[in-house]
Amino acid sequence: MFRKILIANRGEIALRVIRACREMGIATVAVYSAVDRGAPHVHTADEAMFIGPPPPLESYLNIDAILSAAQNTGAEAIHPGYGFLAENPRFARRCEESGIAFIGPGSRALALVGDKVAARKAAAGIKAPLIPGMMAAGRSLREFEETVARIGYPALVKASGGGGGKGMHIVRSPKDLNSAIETSRREARSAFGDDSVYLEKCLEQPRHVEFQVLADQHGGMVHLFERECSIQRRYQKILEETPSVALDDDLRQRMGETAVAIMRATDYTNAGTVEFLLDNDRNFYFLEVNARIQVEHPITEMVLGIDLVKQQIRIAAGERLPFKQKDLKQRGHAIECRIYAEDPEQNFLPSPGKILLVEEPKGPEIRCDSGIYSGIEVTSYYDPILSKLIVRSEDRESARRRMISALNDYIILGIPTTIGFLADVVAHPEFAAGRTHTHFIGQHFSNWNQSSGTDNLLAIALIAGALACSQATGAGIDGRPRKKPTPWQTTGKWTIGGT
């Protein structure tokens, strides 16, 4: 087993990996950019190395700086987390060449599946059903025009090396095609350092259902069932759950076997996810392979009782999978909500700024994977994910209610976040009924605003705010120079029911 691992990432996923390492007795090295000196991964790891200025290309995507940090600290392996260099075959190869284990698939499998177009070809090779579209990255505008003439509008322009919805744009008419391609290329270059893009058909109201796969280096491979991730905005998942209400045992088994077959065809090792779209007639189509640990991996951990990050590390160290397919069973229902620094009342505009207060929810089977604390400055340089709230319960309805309760208890003050929005999504009757699809947010939540509820909460908020201001100015609540302390200092005096 490795003695020291460098985590080439930041935020909640860096902390997630650090925790797994701690429990395994492995020392950890964090890397950080100039704006991340105060980020929690820096002070949670055993060592921390500065790797460059804030822009990702100069820090978290800077392969030379990260490799020399690993060499200088004697790290034997690198965990890339998700995003940044996680699916960059050049980085995996450079690690291999430097004698450092890359905790992920080998560079060859990564090149194959990390490139969405190559993955489509591999899936076609085992006759997995595919969404109509390009089988190679498009170069000229004419290639895109010809494909779209064949498959029709609406179509999606996607980054070959992409993930997380970055560089993905819908095209509804010919006049938008060129600008969508251009925007996708720019976003893809900035986010992944690769500007190749392709085009495929955009299905109407499909569900997004993906299968988690684990593969060791000795031919052992299992799937860990599905995650449904239909609730998205800007083609980016914001809520995931498992099991999916849309699958029965037969469909689940067929999709799982297809997922494993696709991964076998690419000689895949380590953790990966095979994504499918499922249409209303329960036909499934291969979408892409995510060759990394995914943001939503905790819901699989919650229903299977398996730590996926530890499995990743063990697989990279050459260990065999400790279980077979028949050993795996889903237990209960898990939901994850992604908490973003975005303003849901303003079309999910990023909302960087200072977080003044964080209070996390508590209770049975409530998990909060967080990268923030009271007082942290959220910058505009990186992905807006702040944390993930995950709950598990016996069944979907009780998990849903547990999530609403936990979201209501989750306090983040100082910047707008998606918490209130997510609480309304989880409480929505269509979500409760399991009628979810990838256009759910657009259909039911296009102009969302926070409701103040049936209670007059605004009045209570104004009283609490005025009390805080009376404390801040040092004036008594009647405005006279303070002779007696304010209620904030002598709460006992105001207490009737408090003792």
Add this chain to the structure above:
Amino acid sequence: MDYEFFVDGKAHKISLEQGEGKLVATLNGIRIEPDIYRVSPRAVSLLVDGKAYLAYVAKHGAKTFVAIKSSRFCLEEPAQDSAAVRRQEGAADKADGTIKAPMPGLVIKVDVVEGSEVGPGDSLVVVEAMKMEHEMRAPFKATVEKVHVKAGQQVDTFQPLIELKPIQAERNQG
């Protein structure tokens, strides 16, 4: 002591007085006598007619953020340089044709030059934050009077990016 806050652009007046061993709050003429217990420096428990509320409060400059149950409020003091005033200005300026940055970020593309004519929906400038691009589009038919920024420049919220001179409006006035 009287306080005034803007919430979503709407003004609210509230006064707090010390009654006989009680806090008396008067809000829009309505008298409320909450029982107050300070749970922590950032949290206060309020009992109003037997109903329990736990309010988390954090102050930052002229803004006071409050969370109660599932609701989050941003109370803004009506100071001259407060974001509330700037937001009102921002709304007014939009009609005048000043396109301002909606968030802090990086200008990655400027699609127009001074003197260009643009139609409604035409892209003017693209600002990126947190890896997502935000395209600022022309709200109406206009001539580009001033371009304040260039690609590669960092901008702050409400920083003017482009000034447009409406073409339609000019004709109406003439």
